[in-house]
Amino acid sequence: MCETGSRARGTSVALPARVFTLRPTRIRGLSFYRAQGGRLPGTLDSVDEELDELVHARSRFQSVVDPELFAAYSVHDVRATPPPEALASRHHTLMVVREFRRVPLDASALALAVLRARGGCVAGAIAAVAHWAERAVSLAEPAYLLVARSLEEPRLIVLLTGVHECQALLGSRASAFSLDSLLDEADGLLMSDPDWYAYCAPPVADTLQLISPSAV
Secondary structure (H helix, E strand, C coil): CHHHHHHHHCCCCCCCCCCCCCCCCEEEEEEEEECHHHCCCHHHHHCCCCCCCCEEEEEEEEECCCCCEEEEEEEEECCCCCCHHHHCCEEEEEEEEEEEECCCCCCCEEEEEEEEECCCCHHHHHHHHHHHHHHHHHHHCCCEEEEEEECCCCCEEEEEEEECCCCCCCCCCCCCCCCHHHHHHCCCCECCCCEEEEECCCCCCECCECCCCCCC
16 A cells, blocks of 8 residues: 555656657768779679669779779669669778768869778778868869768778869879878878779760769
8 A cells, every 4th residue: 555655656757758860861882893904894884874863873983003993983862772883792881971062063073082091090080081171172162072981891981072173183282182181191090092093984974074963
């Protein structure tokens, strides 16, 4: 009887508040694969074909130092069937760290740099790249810039940018897009210098507008 009265007079426990989270509706991916002779077979050679409503961006890059090594970047809805290149053995789901876009996308080329952080230095390396990106956006006002990290391999950091000159990222130290300042700042945080990839423009691209509208 006493126990029942005690329960009746006890303080009610508040129900946990509902927390609403927004699930991502789009997935970004970067795949690496090799093609003998620098030529992609079958469907992988048509990466720049017209996209459907569920696939928002797709672009292909070729390694600057290894002509047989390619990288394919894509953005698609979670409901979409992953593009063929996503079936490659070296596929990465990208998590956005920083992204800047100017509309319209007025650029003559895309440049892709892949960096890898040392063990235990991932957070510091990502912070250094993000800081460099903000500074570059302020100084150079690029058409597009993306900093992302790999979900599957946290050490892998991706830098994708739209530029007005094909050699902007590989240019002189005075260039706002030169990574020299980043490499100096991130000294000891990265395993090595970046791996560089050049944009593969679609065969039908206009000579004055080399970037496909669906590249990024």
